[in-house]
Each structure stands twice: as C-alpha cells, then as structure tokens.
Amino acid sequence: MAGNSSSFKLDNATRALFLNVNTSIAISVIYMIVTAINLTGNGLSLWLLVFRTSPKTPSIIFMINLTLTDLALGAALPFQIAYQLQGYHWNLGPNMCRVMTLVFYTNMYCSILTMMAIGIDRYLGIVRPMQFRQTRVRKSIAVFSCLLMWGVVLSVLWPLMTTDLTFDVPELGITTCFDVLKKDMLPTLSAWAAFLFSMVFVLFLFPFCVTTFCYVSVIHKLSRDSKTAQKRRAILLAFIVLLVFTVCFAPNNILLLAHTVLRLFYNESLYMAYKLSLCFSCLNSCLDPFIYYFASKDFRQKLRQIINLSISMDSMKMDRKESFYSAHNAVEGPVGEQRRLSLMPSTA
Structure with missing residues (x-):
C-alpha cells in the first residue's frame, strides 16, 4: 500500500517479487496450465449442464453459476499472463485492470458461496428430505440465491470497482495492476478493517464452516442408511470440496489478512507468499468439474x-x-x- 507514486519507494519484499524473473515465469506457466484446463473442462461442463441436463434442479442451477464464473476467470487469465511476462507492467489502462481484478475475486468468492449453496441443497435433500420438497419453489430460490451471491460479493468488492488500481513505479519504470494499493482507496483504518473482515470472515470463513457442517452431516446420514456407491461418492465430493477450500481459498485469505495487517501497522510484507497463494487460488476452476461429477447424477450419466x-x-x-x-x-x-x-523364369 502506498501514497502517491512520485514519493513512493517499494518495500524490499515487493521489489524482490517484481525483479524475480523465475517466480514470474513459474506463475505464468501455472496460469497457462490452469487456462487450458479451465476452458476445456468448464466449456464441456457448461454444454452438458445447459443443453444436456434436464430438469434444471437447484444443484444444476448452482453448478451453471459456478461454471460461468470459472469461464470468466479462464478468459481473464491470458491478460494476467501477459502482465506477468512483461515484468509486471500493465499497459491496458485502469478500466481493464479493474475488470481483471474484479474477475479474479468474484470467481473466488462466488465459488465459495456457490459451493456453500450446493452443500446446503444436498443437506436439505438428504438430511432434511421433508423440507423444500416443491421443485418449482426450490428452483426460484436457487435463481434468487445466485443473484444474491453476486450482489453480496460485488457490494463487498465495491472499493475495487471505484478505485484506480494501477500504480506507477518510477524506480522500475513499470505500471502495476493491483500489486501496489493506494492507502486512500479506503478513507480510514476502520474502513480497511471492515473491508478485510467482509472478505475473510463473511465471504470465506462463514461459508467454509457452513459447507463443512453440511457435508459432514450428509456423510453421517448416508453412513447409516445408504448404498456403498452413494456413500463413496458423497465422501469423494466432500473431500474435493474441502480440498478446494483448504488448498485454493484458505491460504490466500489468511495471507491477505496477515499481509494487510502487517503492512498497515508494522510496515512489513508477505506479498510474495500472497501472490503465490493468489495463483493457487485459481486452481479451483480446474477442480470444479469433479464437483459436478460427484454431485449430479444427470451430469455423470451425460458425461459417461x-x-x-x-x-x-x-x-x-x-x-x-x-x-x-x-x-x-x-x-x-x-x-x-x-x-x-x-x-x-521358365525351367523347361
């Protein structure tokens, strides 16, 4: 975080990141692999979910919402790859920087909330089957829930939509995109605290706790009165969802909180670790099709x-x-x- 670019000097950790070519190439390679898997897997998933899966149950609606956010990330990653390979120099202007940053974080938090919604839907359908039995009502609730997710995420990320996220670094001759934030992006420390609390606790920790509760309850229910195959699929689904949370989402959100607190109050930085965790957070878009496979019988049948x-x-x-x-x-x-x-030849 910085004031104005003319009087600003990079801290050692951020400068080391910008000057570390190997890290930049490694992150770019990971993004390239994620982009290829993302667009292929989620493109096929969207086609199956929209055109080959019927009826459109609440779980299918949630999966379509999740697939759209993943494809948006896949479309944005090439811009991030170009930015990395050009030495963290952004030349597409402030508006495009805002769009790309917003796509990154809406993908993360909409994915978290959508996974929570899928978990709640499975909980109600397996553990509480007598509730929400009317499919038509559940469909309308699912559509409303998707719109509500987007509304909540965009409202929390509103500062990213209204701020110029580019920053000139004269000592390196580059213009960064969301790698150096201005302190005046938010007016007070209280506003920064509310922003971080909303991202880490409201959009990550609370959904993680709800999702864990739902899947543990589903496994407990199926372990008593279910066939072995269904129980195995439920366990695999819970494992993949919790893997996505712990590997893709948890490190990024924990490091975001720690880095911001250290930067605001102690002038220290964990930015290289945070940058790498942001890279790994994109892996969720490659794992989501496995969630569809284990969560939807129709999806499994069509794919087979x-x-x-x-x-x-x-x-x-x-x-x-x-x-x-x-x-x-x-x-x-x-x-x-x-x-x-x-x-x-003749032998006569």
Missing part, C-alpha cells in the same frame, strides 16, 4: 454417454480400418502371387 460414444466411434473407426486392410489383402494376395509366378 459422451465418453462411451467417443470410445465406440474410435472402435468403429479401427474396425473399418481393419476390415479395409483385410479386404485389401484378400484381393491383393492371389493377384500378387500370380504376378510373382508369371515373373519367375
């Missing part, structure tokens, strides 16, 4: 149909090739033999 169709088409192609070569050899065999006999 596509895989089986692809395998059958490949086998048909192989059979055609084999039949073609066998027929070709059957025709060519006697003719070739006759030609060889006719070319043999």
Whole structure:
C-alpha cells in the first residue's frame, strides 16, 4: 500500500517479487496450465449442464453459476499472463485492470458461496428430505440465491470497482495492476478493517464452516442408511470440496489478512507468499468439474454417454480400418502371387 507514486519507494519484499524473473515465469506457466484446463473442462461442463441436463434442479442451477464464473476467470487469465511476462507492467489502462481484478475475486468468492449453496441443497435433500420438497419453489430460490451471491460479493468488492488500481513505479519504470494499493482507496483504518473482515470472515470463513457442517452431516446420514456407491461418492465430493477450500481459498485469505495487517501497522510484507497463494487460488476452476461429477447424477450419466460414444466411434473407426486392410489383402494376395509366378523364369 502506498501514497502517491512520485514519493513512493517499494518495500524490499515487493521489489524482490517484481525483479524475480523465475517466480514470474513459474506463475505464468501455472496460469497457462490452469487456462487450458479451465476452458476445456468448464466449456464441456457448461454444454452438458445447459443443453444436456434436464430438469434444471437447484444443484444444476448452482453448478451453471459456478461454471460461468470459472469461464470468466479462464478468459481473464491470458491478460494476467501477459502482465506477468512483461515484468509486471500493465499497459491496458485502469478500466481493464479493474475488470481483471474484479474477475479474479468474484470467481473466488462466488465459488465459495456457490459451493456453500450446493452443500446446503444436498443437506436439505438428504438430511432434511421433508423440507423444500416443491421443485418449482426450490428452483426460484436457487435463481434468487445466485443473484444474491453476486450482489453480496460485488457490494463487498465495491472499493475495487471505484478505485484506480494501477500504480506507477518510477524506480522500475513499470505500471502495476493491483500489486501496489493506494492507502486512500479506503478513507480510514476502520474502513480497511471492515473491508478485510467482509472478505475473510463473511465471504470465506462463514461459508467454509457452513459447507463443512453440511457435508459432514450428509456423510453421517448416508453412513447409516445408504448404498456403498452413494456413500463413496458423497465422501469423494466432500473431500474435493474441502480440498478446494483448504488448498485454493484458505491460504490466500489468511495471507491477505496477515499481509494487510502487517503492512498497515508494522510496515512489513508477505506479498510474495500472497501472490503465490493468489495463483493457487485459481486452481479451483480446474477442480470444479469433479464437483459436478460427484454431485449430479444427470451430469455423470451425460458425461459417461459422451465418453462411451467417443470410445465406440474410435472402435468403429479401427474396425473399418481393419476390415479395409483385410479386404485389401484378400484381393491383393492371389493377384500378387500370380504376378510373382508369371515373373519367375521358365525351367523347361
């Protein structure tokens, strides 16, 4: 965090990050891999969820919402890759910087809230099946919940939408994008505290606790009166969701809180660690299709149909090739033999 760029000098940790070419390349490579997996996996998932899965249950609606946020992240990552490879120099202007930053954080927090919503829906459907039995009402609640999630996230992230997030660093000759924040982005320390509290506790810690409770309750219920396959899928789903929370979301939010407190009150920095955690937070978009697979029976069936169709088409192609070569050899065999006999010298 800084005042105006003319009198500002980088702290050692941030300068080390900007000058560390290996870290920049490593982060860029991770972003490239995430982009490829994100666009492929979530593109297929969106097609299955929208055009091949019916009826549109609340879980499917939540999954569509999650897929759209993941695809938005996949579309924004190439800009971040270019920014990294150019030595943290942003040349697309303040508005595009705001858009890219907003996409990063809306993906994270909308994903967290959507996973919580999917967990609540499974909890009500398995642990409390007598509640919310009317599908039509549940669909309207699901749509309203998605809109509410976006509203809550955008309201918390409002300072990012109204601030110029670019910053000139004269000593390095670069213009950063959301790597150096202005202290006057928020007017007081109380406003900064409210901003951080909303991001870390409201948008992360509370949903994490609710999601954990829902999946533990579902596993406990299924362990008593469920088939082994259904119980195994529920355990795998809970494992993937909690893995996403602990690996992708928890480090970033914890480091965000620690770095900001250290920077505001002690003039210390954890920025390199925070930057790496932000990179790993994007991995959630690669793991989300696995959540769809274990959470939705319809999604599993449609995906298996596509895989089986692809395998059958490949086998048909192989059979055609084999039949073609066998027929070709059957025709060519006697003719070739006759030609060889006719070319043999006479022994009379």
